[in-house]
Amino acid sequence: MTPFPHLFRPLDFGFMRLANRLLMGSMHTRLETLDRPNQRLARFYAERAKGGVALIVTGGFSPNEEGLLEPGGPILNSADQLAEHRHITRAVHAHAGKIALQILHAGRYAKVAAAVGPSSIASPINSRAPRRMTLADIQRTIEDYALTASLAREAGYDGVEIMGSEGYLINEFTAPRCNDRDDDWGGSLDNRLRFPTEVMRRVRQRTGDDFLVIFRVSSIDLVEGGLTGAEIAALARAVEAAGANIINQGIGWHEARVPTIAQRVPRAAWSFAARLLKAAVQIPVVASNRLNTPELAEAILARGDADLVSMARPMLADPEFANKARQGHSEKINVCIACNQACLDLIFSGRAATCLVNPKAGRELDFDLPPSTQRRRVGVVGAGPAGLACAVTAAERGHQVTLFEAERGIGGQLNLARNVPGKEEFDETLRYFATRITELGIALRLGCRPDVAALAAFDDIVIATGVSPRIPDIPGIEHGKCVSYVDLLAGRQRAGERVAIIGAGGIGFDIAEYLSAPAAGMATPDSHFRAEWGVDAKILRPGGLLEPTAPPPRRHIVMLQRKSGRMGRRLGLSTGWALRLTLAKRNVAQLSGVTYGHIDDAGLHIEVEGRPQLIAADTIVICAGQEPARGLHQALKSAGRGAHLIGGAERAAELDAVRAIDQGTRLAYGLGAQDGPQ
Numbered sequence: 001m002t003p004f005p006h007l008f009r010p011l012d013f014g015f016m017r018l019a020n021r022l023l024m025g026s027m028h029t030r031l032e033t034l035d036r037p038n039q040r041l042a043r044f045y046a047e048r049a050k051g052g053v054a055l056i057v058t059g060g061f062s063p064n065e066e067g068l069l070e071p072g073g074p075i076l077n078s079a080d081q082l083a084e085h086r087h088i089t090r091a092v093h094a095h096a097g098k099i100a101l102q103i104l105h106a107g108r109y110a111k112v113a114a115a116v117g118p119s120s121i122a123s124p125i126n127s128r129a130p131r132r133m134t135l136a137d138i139q140r141t142i143e144d145y146a147l148t149a150s151l152a153r154e155a156g157y158d159g160v161e162i163m164g165s166e167g168y169l170i171n172e173f174t175a176p177r178c179n180d181r182d183d184d185w186g187g188s189l190d191n192r193l194r195f196p197t198e199v200m201r202r203v204r205q206r207t208g209d210d211f212l213v214i215f216r217v218s219s220i221d222l223v224e225g226g227l228t229g230a231e232i233a234a235l236a237r238a239v240e241a242a243g244a245n246i247i248n249q250g251i252g253w254h255e256a257r258v259p260t261i262a263q264r265v266p267r268a269a270w271s272f273a274a275r276l277l278k279a280a281v282q283i284p285v286v287a288s289n290r291l292n293t294p295e296l297a298e299a300i301l302a303r304g305d306a307d308l309v310s311m312a313r314p315m316l317a318d319p320e321f322a323n324k325a326r327q328g329h330s331e332k333i334n335v336c337i338a339c340n341q342a343c344l345d346l347i348f349s350g351r352a353a354t355c356l357v358n359p360k361a362g363r364e365l366d367f368d369l370p371p372s373t374q375r376r377r378v379g380v381v382g383a384g385p386a387g388l389a390c391a392v393t394a395a396e397r398g399h400q401v402t403l404f405e406a407e408r409g410i411g412g413q414l415n416l417a418r419n420v421p422g423k424e425e426f427d428e429t430l431r432y433f434a435t436r437i438t439e440l441g442i443a444l445r446l447g448c449r450p451d452v453a454a455l456a457a458f459d460d461i462v463i464a465t466g467v468s469p470r471i472p473d474i475p476g477i478e479h480g481k482c483v484s485y486v487d488l489l490a491g492r493q494r495a496g497e498r499v500a501i502i503g504a505g506g507i508g509f510d511i512a513e514y515l516s517a518p519a520a521g522m523a524t525p526d527s528h529f530r531a532e533w534g535v536d537a538k539i540l541r542p543g544g545l546l547e548p549t550a551p552p553p554r555r556h557i558v559m560l561q562r563k564s565g566r567m568g569r570r571l572g573l574s575t576g577w578a579l580r581l582t583l584a585k586r587n588v589a590q591l592s593g594v595t596y597g598h599i600d601d602a603g604l605h606i607e608v609e610g611r612p613q614l615i616a617a618d619t620i621v622i623c624a625g626q627e628p629a630r631g632l633h634q635a636l637k638s639a640g641r642g643a644h645l646i647g648g649a650e651r652a653a654e655l656d657a658v659r660a661i662d663q664g665t666r667l668a669y670g671l672g673a674q675d676g677p678q
């Protein structure tokens, strides 16, 4: 008996039965930019089908050239393309999975010269103004959706999802924000709903009644000039009447200035909007966004907020998510921590997605290596992200592993990161690794700093001793008001009311967030999130937006860096904007182009453009980067003993958990093997 009875209840459509209520949501992976793209995609989806998810929705395929997200983007508009799709559908069906193709016309978000929209109003995130569609364009485009759907059926897909949210073409027709037409396709609500309804109707007509059609509705637009809750309900009813089998929940347009899936968004923050959709229609509704555990999914279904639950990133993090949950082993799930660092941030920078906590995601073929023929004794020193990944993977490969950690617990820098508001999700990663260490029988030596002699018996030694905070050479740095970010985040020191932060890398920003967060605890409850970002849970006004409210700033904070120009340019592409906006709302000041003078009782003395300034501060937090901690590696080297160096100990600059975990995993595959993964 599964502990998640609502999640594992089948859903029967008569012509098709879903094994459970878990759907893998659509995500464009950019795997097509790697070698062997078709094999990679087929394998990627097949692993998830094998992992027990009931239905997979592919990344978006445009129904025509105008709707491409970018030149060369995914498109399905001709029978010539069916072979590559059959490869994917067969791979999924081989594991008794089901797969639907998403049809996505990018509308005014299309980064192609021929971009079209209901009006020629450009979006704030794409400088190209779309060409206003003629009546003939509209009819042809509806026909293109229908053709793509019928081709999908021919290719063996079990259904299609019509992408009607996130600000793409269908959304654009529905919202006065970018539909200024005065013909049958704009103006009144009925007219604005005509395009989605016609697309749905024509797709149903062309594919028949025994084909799954999911319609993704924007359940809250989060932009000025978006729909009200009542209008969204009318849209959902209209597509239901036109033949949709399922309504999937979309949240926020891409141009919205409200984060929707980042770590700072509380888990299940959008279930209120799923509930509104569910109240509007009779057909099943899917809840989505910021759902990452079976417990959350079960609670949503048990409350009746939705009938299915969609997770996209969590399926990258752990392809076995569904099977583990069904068997009652949610503690074994490698939970998606909503960091976006190795999925969306890579996709947005033109690279293929993978996953911070699971570097094998999207790279399954690279890890198809035969098990190691030798069982080697592997000593890993340092249980931060790099060491943990290496130890666990080496043990999975059959090696006998001992993991040494100087502190009383595993995690290294993750133990600091987890104290930053919104980054509590790192607890899941620590829990996952702790579970794997026990399951795999790794010998864990906590509070232990092995020396050269203690490591002599190992066949392979891996040094993952991490980093030490850099102490900048500023006169007065030893003053009592100077604290390291490490002591602050570890709770060993407290900050006063006036704070200067030296260094504005990822950690300087984390500290600014930590010190400026509202006093009421670390976790951001839903109500606080909605107040801070101006989200109306009743969606009474267009777009579901209200005036944001924020508590008065807790501290006077100044961030400083020596470089000139805007701060935070290296923050995550998909999350940095929200962090910068949050700090701006909390009146955190930023000073670039600084020359540090000295520190005394009055505070931090600096120069900016040759002019001296005093930053009066009670606390000066040092976030000036790190140096690799390589003492043990040097000692081994002096003793003539070779060792592998990974993580921050290998390269402190630009260290992050993505690189650390990837490097640790790949090294472990190489131990005792002829060739490691590429």
Ligand code: NAP
Binding pocket: 341, 470, 471, 472, 473, 502, 503, 504, 505, 506, 507, 508, 510, 560, 561, 562, 563, 571, 572, 623, 624, 625, 626, 653, 654, 655, 656
């Ligand atoms: P970092 O990104 O290298 O930034 C170090 C900061 O210290 C820079 O702003 C640098 O700016 C300043 N600095 C360097 N040397 C200095 C010196 N001698 N005196 C004074 N200031 C100095 O390092 P970090 O902030 O410690 O972050 C470490 C890694 O963790 C980074 O790779 C980061 O990406 C990652 N991280 C990521 C996240 C995330 O959310 N993705 C969060 C936290 C950390 P100037 O040289 O211009 O003064």
Ligand code: SF4
Binding pocket: 313, 314, 316, 317, 335, 336, 337, 338, 339, 340, 341, 342, 343, 344, 354, 355, 356, 357, 358
């Ligand atoms: Fe989730 Fe981060 Fe992995 Fe993306 S990279 S799937 S957000 S854990």
